[in-house]
Amino acid sequence: ADFLDIGGESTRPGAEPVSVAEEQDRVLPVIEGLLAAGVEVPISIDTRNAAAARAAFAAGARLFNDVSALSHDPDSLTFAAESGATVCLMHALGDPRTMQDDPTYRHVLIDIFGYLEDRVAACLNAGISRDRIIIDPGLGFGKTLRHNVNILAGLSAFQGLGVPVLVGASRKGFIGKLSGEAVAANRVPGSVAAALIAAGQGAQIIRAHDVAETRQALTVWTAANGLWDI
Secondary structure, three states, X not given: OOOEXXXXXXXXXXOOOOOHHHHHHHHHHHHHHHHHOOOOOOEEEEOOOHHHXXXXXXXXXXXXXXXXXXXXXXXXXXXXXXXOOEEEEEOOOOXXXXXXXXXXXXXXXXXXXXXXXXXXXXXXXXXXXXXHEEEEOOOOOOOOHHXXXXXXXXXXXXXXXXXXXXXXXXXXXXXXXXXXXXXXXXXXXXXXXXXXXXXXXXXXXXXXXXXXXXXXXXXXXXXXOOOOOO
16 A cells, blocks of 8 residues: 555444544554554545544644545644645535435536535635645445446546546445445455546546555556556
């Protein structure tokens, strides 16, 4: 893995929020332990809360990955600008508790593109430079099966925002619906397939649970597409 993403609050569909204190109690020992063990890759904090991000950065995190695109906490934009953090802005339709209750779009790609375009603009206006911004269309976050497939198929559209695109399809429910696999840990083949589709659409970052399998597949894909000097 090129970096590690650490989160202490589940944002899966139907998940209940946890307190910021509990979130910090979960993530800080992990970040501190990784750094104490000599992990050299950058650490990302996956949180919607500025206080949790601030504590994680004090412990050694360097990337602020927010499923609300820095909109959940009014202090998040300020912290991100002042800290010099790289930020990942993800699209989600509503709160995790209700986001799968009949999610509706006029046009899923256009709507998500517009939302992320607005959030990128908010970051730029807050003093966060474009080279510190990543976007994520948020597969599985307030999307039906058809929405997720359409996003994956049309992912290249998001290159128009002029910042790196992160895709997190790994083990998600839409893969289970397509394949009939109810157990998330058994969705590795589908997850790898989604990663290769994302790479073919120009995604620069793949968020994965099964790192070795995904890395191996991407290495072969990259070589076969002439993007790697063998």
